[in-house]
Amino acid sequence: LALSSSIASSSGVATLRLTRPLSSPSMSCVEEFGISKEIKRVFVHDGPFASELADEVVAAAALAIEQKGSFAIAVPSGSVVDALGSLSADAIDWKKTHIFFANEFCDENRNRAAVFEACPHAVPAQVHSVGIGAAAEVATAYAAALGAHPAIDNSGPLPSLDMLLL
Numbered sequence: 001l002a003l004s005s006s007i008a009s010s011s012g013v014a015t016l017r018l019t020r021p022l023s024s025p026s027m028s029c030v031e032e033f034g035i036s037k038e039i040k041r042v043f044v045h046d047g048p049f050a051s052e053l054a055d056e057v058v059a060a061a062a063l064a065i066e067q068k069g070s071f072a073i074a075v076p077s078g079s080v081v082d083a084l085g086s087l088s089a090d091a092i093d094w095k096k097t098h099i100f101f102a103n104e105f106c107d108e109n110r111n112r113a114a115v116f117e118a119c120p121h122a123v124p125a126q127v128h129s130v131g132i133g134a135a136a137e138v139a140t141a142y143a144a145a146l147g148a149h150p151a152i153d154n155s156g157p158l159p160s161l162d163m164l165l166l
Contacts, residue, residue, distance in 0.1 A: 049079075051086065053080070053084070054083060054084065054091070057073065057163065058091050058092055061073075061093070061097060063162075064163075065092075065096050069096065070098060070150070070151040071092065071097045071151070071162050072162050072163075073098070073099055073100070073163045073164075074164045075102060075111070075115065076102045077103065077104075080165050081111065081118050081119075082114075084115075085117075085118035085119060087121070088121075094121045095126075097122070097126060098126045098128060098151040099119075099126065099128065100128050100161065101128070101129070101130050102165065102166055104130040105130075106130055106133060106134070106139075109129045109130070112127055115127055128149070130142050146159040
């Protein structure tokens, strides 16, 4: 798996461009997307990554908590959540950590359950589920929750978390 990125900034919006196609026919990706905050680093893993990912989460959490008093992270499911299982009770300040979801089905909260299985130290009130219901309603409600949450930087056109894992 190979991905190169170039970061260009215009009007405060960072852009990531795919400069080398992914080799797997089962994977697809958008050519370009924009976000409201500068992208610090992009990692693409093809193989074991749990230890490295845990180290990155610990470092990002420490920096965010030092700078603003909280850490907001969005997680998907599967092996990424499993990798977070190596974080001990004292690896990060769980009382100041807010977990959001990068992908979740709106007919169940299976990723929420996976987070608690992998990270039993997570504070339940700070694991912010997507919700259950009609997709449009759930998406609207979750977008509003992200836009109003004090742990998330909402100074730009889109909510900006401290770390987004995909």
